[in-house]
Every structure is written in structure tokens, then in C-alpha cells.
Amino acid sequence: MTGRRPRIFVTRRLPETVEARMATLFDASFNASDSPLSADQLVAALEGHEVLVSSITDRIDADLLGRLPAGVRLIAQFGNGVDNIDVEAAYRAGLTVTNTPSVLTEDTADMAVMLMLALPRRLVEGAGVLLGDEAWPGWAPTWMLGRRLRGKSLGIVGLGRIGTAVAARARAFGLSIHYFARDRRPPALEEMLEATWWPDLDAMLGAVDIVSLHTPHTRDTYHILSGERLARMRKDAYVVNVSRPELIDEKALVAEIRSGHLSGAALDVVEHRHGINPDLLSLARENRVILTAHMASATLEARVEMGETVIVNIRTFMDGHQPPHRVLPDGRR
Missing domain, CATH: 3.40.50.720 (NAD(P)-binding Rossmann-like Domain)
Structure with missing residues (x-):
């Protein structure tokens, strides 16, 4: 990757090693409060960013997608499930969505x-x-x-x-x-x-x-x-x-x-x-x-591997290639 580093916004705090690597590779901003953001807060935080690193606590519906700053091009989900994202609406809006399968x-x-x-x-x-x-x-x-x-x-x-x-x-x-x-x-x-x-x-x-x-x-x-x-x-x-x-x-x-x-x-x-x-x-x-409190993937190893997968998706996308873990709407290939 050459030139200006991609600007990414991460909605939840991640393991220190993952955040440190993201800060090295990207112009990264993090949600210091580590609490779920409202739609208005998320839209404001994404101003000037190209990548949204989301998690399952972020509700990314069609309304929010229509309000995103024009520069946002990629939603890189930190997680396997994408139930919180309207993938069909994102596809129609020309946004790419990725996730982190396999590591869990x-x-x-x-x-x-x-x-x-x-x-x-x-x-x-x-x-x-x-x-x-x-x-x-x-x-x-x-x-x-x-x-x-x-x-x-x-x-x-x-x-x-x-x-x-x-x-x-x-x-x-x-x-x-x-x-x-x-x-x-x-x-x-x-x-x-x-x-x-x-x-x-x-x-x-x-x-x-x-x-x-x-x-x-x-x-x-x-x-x-x-x-x-x-x-x-x-x-x-x-x-x-x-x-x-x-x-x-x-x-x-x-x-x-x-x-x-x-x-x-x-x-x-x-x-x-x-x-x-x-x-x-x-x-x-x-x-x-x-x-139990949604603990199935709650190991340090899994969280670090999820972070590394998010990084791979971002770098591949920003290099102009198809990210390896792209999520498409049902029926699309």
C-alpha cells in the first residue's frame, strides 16, 4: 500500500495488539468510551473517514447508510455475523461489507x-x-x-x-x-x-x-x-x-x-x-x-485473529482488490 494511509474509524475498543497494528497501518480513530454509539454519533464520527470498522452492537440500517459521509466506502465488520447491517441496502449504496469468518x-x-x-x-x-x-x-x-x-x-x-x-x-x-x-x-x-x-x-x-x-x-x-x-x-x-x-x-x-x-x-x-x-x-x-453472556468467541486468541482478518480485508480493499471476506446480499455472487 502506498501513499496516504486510509482513515478508519473503529466503533469499539479492540485488544491492544490489534489497535496498535491498526494505528501503524492506518490513520485510525477509536471510540474511547467503548460504548455503543447512536446513529447521530456514528455519522459524526465518520466524517472524513473511508472505512467503518463496526461490531454487532452497531445498528447499520438503511436510514443510517443513507446518512453516511460520501467518503465512506467500506464497512469492515469485526465479527462473523452481520445481522446488524442491512447488507442489501449497503450493496445498493455501493458500499462493500466484509466480516471475519472461520477464526471463530x-x-x-x-x-x-x-x-x-x-x-x-x-x-x-x-x-x-x-x-x-x-x-x-x-x-x-x-x-x-x-x-x-x-x-x-x-x-x-x-x-x-x-x-x-x-x-x-x-x-x-x-x-x-x-x-x-x-x-x-x-x-x-x-x-x-x-x-x-x-x-x-x-x-x-x-x-x-x-x-x-x-x-x-x-x-x-x-x-x-x-x-x-x-x-x-x-x-x-x-x-x-x-x-x-x-x-x-x-x-x-x-x-x-x-x-x-x-x-x-x-x-x-x-x-x-x-x-x-x-x-x-x-x-x-x-x-x-x-x-451466558455471548461468550462463545470470547478468547484473546479469537479476538486478535478477528482483528487481523479485519486488517487484511481493509488492506486488500484499499489496494483495489476484492477483499477475501466480502459479504453479499442473499442470492448475489
Whole structure:
């Protein structure tokens, strides 16, 4: 890259090593408050900049895109998901959008399996006993009984990079692997994972003990676990979600757990635009649901790799080439 350094604005604080590298390569400005910016604040901050380094906490809708300074050419998302960006509107406006896929695979898969282990074994509940106000009465043969993982069946919705990594880990714990995807995976992958493809999601849901979601949020996957589908699930089954909150009808999930049909859920992502569902919080306090605070990719290694991917996308774009992780609207190539 030659000549003037590109001017970039970064909406959230990143690991020090990433910020230092960005400051070396670019004319970089950072949001010192590290708090989500309003649309007006974002527009003002982008004056004189060419690149917006966004995160999932930035709501970049069609209205905001229409107000961006004319010099902004690239939205380089720090993250895999782009649910916060109106990608179609950005495309129509001539803006390029990129993201940071792949680098989150291993950490997200680890988190999914951790939740899979913690949920039936009542790990969070058991750990909390020692920290409570009442003294632990000690071990007893029938105390804190959970459910064994080995021998159970896991149904994965979306066998992409992360779903495949989850399946590989789950096999080590003795789970049988089942998956639903629009397209069947190659025989070699199915053989390696000993995985069974289900062309019908409803049929798979009724046949497995644990359902783990690993599909992006699109028009087609919104509430893919609807109330009707949750009701089809096997009695005493569990739900795990480290992907997107929009994939589950939370109200229906609460109802199925409350009724005793489902044994519980472990959710790293929840709908919280208007505050976390109080019924979900109540179930978590009753130790029937595990809630974690969007931690699936929260490792230093992942965050640094995400930053490096953002840098590669910016440099490639500013050098006049197609960035390696460009995001296009559905149906565009």
C-alpha cells in the first residue's frame, strides 16, 4: 500500500495488539468510551473517514447508510455475523461489507460442547451450591443427579464449519451425530463424523436428545425452532444455541420448559434489545436454563485473529482488490 494511509474509524475498543497494528497501518480513530454509539454519533464520527470498522452492537440500517459521509466506502465488520447491517441496502449504496469468518470456529465449538456438558450434568447449579448462604449438607447417593451424555443423540442444525467442529468434539463424548442442512454433506465427511443426514428438520427434532443450532440468521431461519417445532421435540430433550437469538421463539421455549416437556436449554445468545426476557431469567434462577453472556468467541486468541482478518480485508480493499471476506446480499455472487 502506498501513499496516504486510509482513515478508519473503529466503533469499539479492540485488544491492544490489534489497535496498535491498526494505528501503524492506518490513520485510525477509536471510540474511547467503548460504548455503543447512536446513529447521530456514528455519522459524526465518520466524517472524513473511508472505512467503518463496526461490531454487532452497531445498528447499520438503511436510514443510517443513507446518512453516511460520501467518503465512506467500506464497512469492515469485526465479527462473523452481520445481522446488524442491512447488507442489501449497503450493496445498493455501493458500499462493500466484509466480516471475519472461520477464526471463530474452534472457540465457538468449544463453547457449544461446554454448554452441552454443563446442562444435563447440572454443573452451574452444583457449583452454586457451595457459594450459597446455606451450608452444603455433603454428598448423598441421590443428590444433584443429572443425565449421562454418552449414548445420547445430538441433532445439529447447520453442518458448516462450526457445526462440523461441534460434531467432531461430540463424538468423543459418545454422542451419535445427526444433522439437518439444506444440502447433504459429502460422504467422506459423513463417514468421518458417523453422521446421519435428515432432509426433514421436523423428523430429526423428534428423534434426538439434544438440538444444537449452528446456522446463520436469515429470513428462512428466523424462529427455525418455532413453538410448533419445539413441541415436536422428544420429551426431556435439551436445546443449545451459540449462534443467533432469532433462531428460537423464546416465548415458546419458556413454555415448553415450564410445562416439563423439555428438560432445559443452554443459551449463549438471547434477544435483549428490549431487555432479556424475564421468564428466561426466572428459569435460569431456577437452574432450568443456563444463560451466558455471548461468550462463545470470547478468547484473546479469537479476538486478535478477528482483528487481523479485519486488517487484511481493509488492506486488500484499499489496494483495489476484492477483499477475501466480502459479504453479499442473499442470492448475489
